Amino acid sequence: MILYPIKKIRLDFPILSTLMNSYPLAYLDNAATTQKPNIVIDSQSYYYKNECSAAHRSVHSLSSISTNHIETVRTYIAKFINTSIPEEIIFVKGVTDAINFIANSWGRNFINYGDNILISAMEHHANILPWQNLAKEKKIELNYIPLLPDGSLNLSKLSELINRRTKLLSISHISNVLGIINPLTEIIDIVRTKSNARILIDGAQGIAHQKVDVQKLDCDFYVFSGHKIYATYGVGIMYGKYELLNTMDPWVVGGGIVKNVSLTQEPTFVDIPWKFEPGSPDVSGIVALGNAVKYINTIGIKNIYNYENQLISYAINTLKQQNLHLTLYGSDCNKSSIIAFNLKSYDSYDVGMLLNQYGVAIRTGHHCAIPLMNHFQVPGMCRASIAMYTNKDDIDQFIHGLNQIKHLFHA
């Protein structure tokens, strides 16, 4: 193992010292949501005890504090994903919100009958359903990059699926089920040489595990949810290229985004980013997101990536050595942070419930990726997913639990 302050990190996450069914909690459901460090938890109560106020609205001091928080975190996030333009950072509720926003604000206006959209067969429903709705409404062709038997993208088919009428490629950075890291640079190169399509990256599973550099990637949109990056629910980020955002109209409208509203004429809107942030913002959630990113920066996202890589290799190699009759999905691909498996033909829910008895929290079922389940012809899978605070003991407890279950089932 590389030198990595795992003991110190674990102390910063209070939930990790709790017991689950009399066992130390082995929390392996990080792809669903991550736990929060003290700096995030405490910042919320500090804000509500000392600073609670509406941002962008009033002239009093407290309100300026809230406004400053929002704009400081915006700059902070811009730096985190390497854009020098803070206006390219829009606060949203999360990935679901962001993709629906892009489909409705940009998609409805810039994609027309005869055009086509490309996604993949491994996507989360949040990156399928908004495009299916749009395709139906505007009679647009929706195509899917097919998968190879191991669940990775069949990139040999990519070129055939792109043409001059391709207006968008929307694809996940990392699969939420298999943990496969999609080769974004290669994909984006192919798309750019064959079309003028815009590129949207669903970063829900990428942002906490890999360095994201939106300029290097040259994507048009990159979206992620705060709760999967050690911050709280209800706040996420939509990054969009400045000139692109400037062509878009608000989708959700309301207070705080207008220059003028009249009873007889069209409204006029303020500039980006504020024109896409209607209503009262979740300031405490934004503060929490800033603190989560600060926390990650103190450890270093590259160190986290290296640490997690070693841990996931340890987990997969150890699992393969056990006589557990596991089917591992996508385990030999270039992957991060997630192990997807089934134990014989046992229902994933049964395995998950029994692991819970041993203090191990995993996710079961279809993972909001039913087309991917269909690809593997299974109704569901078990998914163990790690984070920066997962340690070897968690993995050993998980494997111990699986061995116990195997004996139970065989009894």
Ligand code: PMP
């Ligand atoms: N896309 C992916 C790849 C995800 O893993 C998730 C969350 N499971 C989402 C989208 C939706 O994210 P949220 O629920 O935070 O909107």
